[in-house]
């Protein structure tokens with residue numbers, strides 16, 4: 403039997419763009435309407451919690467009306483075929499990989515549908531708004547914040563990600579600009595550790611030169627073609 407390679411797939415906002423979820427840095431993206439330092443840092447939350455909670459309430463509500471697209475579905479098929487030999491590391495806060503049926507998904511920048519209690523450290527699934535300061539289901543304190551990794555905070559589950567990169571034979575980056583670290587550095591880590599590397603993105607990313615191969619176009623087309 404042929405050896406099954408280990409695959410690590412990194413996804414970013416571009417994979418959800420055709421589901422109608424705004425990217426961050428494309429023309430018309432989120433950071434054209436909001437300043438990062440006003441809404442996506444711990445300092446912003448301390449300074450103006452209403453602005454930050456309102457921003458994430460709006461996005462939490464919006465993602466619940468969106469549906470997975472052909473690229474999410476193609477990766478879910480791969481996840482079913484490859485099982486534990488495939489890991490999807492997503493920078494995305496939406497749950498479209500899971501709703502497409504993928505089972506091995508690691509959210510390194512957090513999730514819109516999760517909240518974190520700063521009083522008791524519990525995490526809870528959450529679909530409602532936070533602006534009215536609802537109590538934490540675990541301890542009753544009104545101390546919930548979005549369970550999201552803001553700039554300057556440590557991304558989640560880095561040990562697991564590096565362990566997977568160590569074992570990877572193939573690293574694939576889909577729909578990410580390569581502007582935000584540490585995710586932007588994974589291609590170099592994977593290369594140094596001996597994996598083949600492939601970029602699938604609408605256009606060349608900032609790190610495109612680090613990949614062995616790059617294919618450019620809309621994710622619904624190029625991801626489906628790659629998986630087939």
Ligand code: BJW
Pocket residue numbers: 413414415416417419420425426427428431442493494495511550551552553554555556557560576577578579580581582583584602603604605606607619620621622
């Ligand atoms: C399509 C498509 C279609 C469109 N089909 N493709 C100076 C140098 C280096 C690093 C730093 C520095 N100063 C500060 C830092 C660190 C900082 C950082 O990287 N800053 C950079 C901006 C320079 N990073 C951090 O602070 C991180 N923490 C950290 O570093 O901790 C210390 C540490 C040290 C060592 C090891 C480990 C840790 C935390 C980063 C948290 C990022 N959080 C955000 C916001 C979340 C909250 C929110 O959503 O509101 O996460 S930022 C935002 O960017 C979001 C995304 O996950 C992330 C990546 O964006 P992504 O997904 O790439 O989206 P876009 O819009 O940039 O790109 C979309 C791409 O899709 C484009 O290329 C399009 O072409 C393409 N596309 N349509 C296919 N249909």
